[in-house]
Amino acid sequence: xxxxxxxxxxxxxxxxxxxxxxxxxxxxxxxxxxxxxxxxxxxxxxxxxxxxxxxxxxxxxxxxxxxxxxxxxxxxxxxxxxxxxxxxxxxxxxxxxxxxxxxxxxxxxxxxxxxxxxxxxxxxxxxxx
Amino acid sequence: xxxxxxxxxxxxxxxxxxxxxxxxxxxxxxxxxxxxxxxxxxxxxxxxxxxxxxxxxxxxxxxxxxxxxxxxxxxxxxxxxxxxxxxxxxxxxxxxxxxxxxxxxxxxxxxxxxxxxxxxxxxxxxxxxxxxxxxxxxxxxxxxxxxxxxxxxxxxxxxxxxxxxxxxxx
Numbered sequence: 001x002x003x004x005x006x007x008x009x010x011x012x013x014x015x016x017x018x019x020x021x022x023x024x025x026x027x028x029x030x031x032x033x034x035x036x037x038x039x040x041x042x043x044x045x046x047x048x049x050x051x052x053x054x055x056x057x058x059x060x061x062x063x064x065x066x067x068x069x070x071x072x073x074x075x076x077x078x079x080x081x082x083x084x085x086x087x088x089x090x091x092x093x094x095x096x097x098x099x100x101x102x103x104x105x106x107x108x109x110x111x112x113x114x115x116x117x118x119x120x121x122x123x124x125x126x127x128x129x
Numbered sequence: 130x131x132x133x134x135x136x137x138x139x140x141x142x143x144x145x146x147x148x149x150x151x152x153x154x155x156x157x158x159x160x161x162x163x164x165x166x167x168x169x170x171x172x173x174x175x176x177x178x179x180x181x182x183x184x185x186x187x188x189x190x191x192x193x194x195x196x197x198x199x200x201x202x203x204x205x206x207x208x209x210x211x212x213x214x215x216x217x218x219x220x221x222x223x224x225x226x227x228x229x230x231x232x233x234x235x236x237x238x239x240x241x242x243x244x245x246x247x248x249x250x251x252x253x254x255x256x257x258x259x260x261x262x263x264x265x266x267x268x269x270x271x272x273x274x275x276x277x278x279x280x281x282x283x284x285x286x287x288x289x290x291x292x293x294x295x296x297x298x299x
């Protein structure tokens with residue numbers, strides 16, 4: 001490790017990485033809006049769609065057995081209980097914004113908030129001009 | 130010399146494997162899958178700087194395969210392979226430019242690792258909108274990369290000092 005490397009290049013690289021990260025985060029924050037539909041996918045296929053506005057409890061069956069208990073309440077969705085080894089999905093918390101998801105890798109389950117049933121952006125986004 | 134090299138490769142692979150196992154046993158300290166320190170990357174980083182690109186890539190590839198066979202699954206193989214190989218390639222590329230120190234290289238490697246895993250998740254889970262996870266993992270990768278880069282840089286200097294004294298350094 002010779003010392004002829006400029007600090008400038010190092011700082012530039014790190015600055016670019018930070019800026020790209022902030023850009024990704026900022027773009028998400030600026031465009032976030034509450035979703036309409038909760039979709040449940042198992043092994044990449046959507047198996048259920050529920051409106052985010054209706055309170056509900058639903059037991060998801062994993063790709064190779066096992067369960068994740070989905071709760072939809074007060075416009076938020078979360079996994080309340082699951083028998084997967086890490087239970088990370090339970091700790092991922094409540095989601096409500098379009099595009100957010102809770103993932104259970106062991107069961108290959110993805111719970112996602114989407115804009116609207118037909119996949120079109122709802123309300124404001126659709127209006128141009 | 131050749132025997133020594135084989136032994137060293139084996140030893141580093143074993144250390145990397147052990148760190149993989151160790152890290153898998155730690156409870157996730159944040160509730161988002163993918164946020165972790167990446168202790169294994171320490172070995173990859175040291176291999177890259179002390180032994181070269183081929184060693185880093187080779188050791189990591191063998192480590193990923195063995196870890197998946199011993200304590201993983203098909204899915205975990207795809208995840209760690211996508212993350213590990215992309216990260217190693219990015220670090221090799223950046224190091225080859227000769228412009229960057231260890232820590233920034235490691236930071237970029239940390240980001241690349243998480244980006245690779247997200248890409249694998251998009252393919253495997255058929256979930257193309259993982260943007261939220263990406264935003265979080267982008268920064269967690271940077272922090273993890275910085276820590277590993279700091280440790281890796283220290284380790285490389287110590288190993289160099291040992292090698293300079295004629296000791297058993299790489």
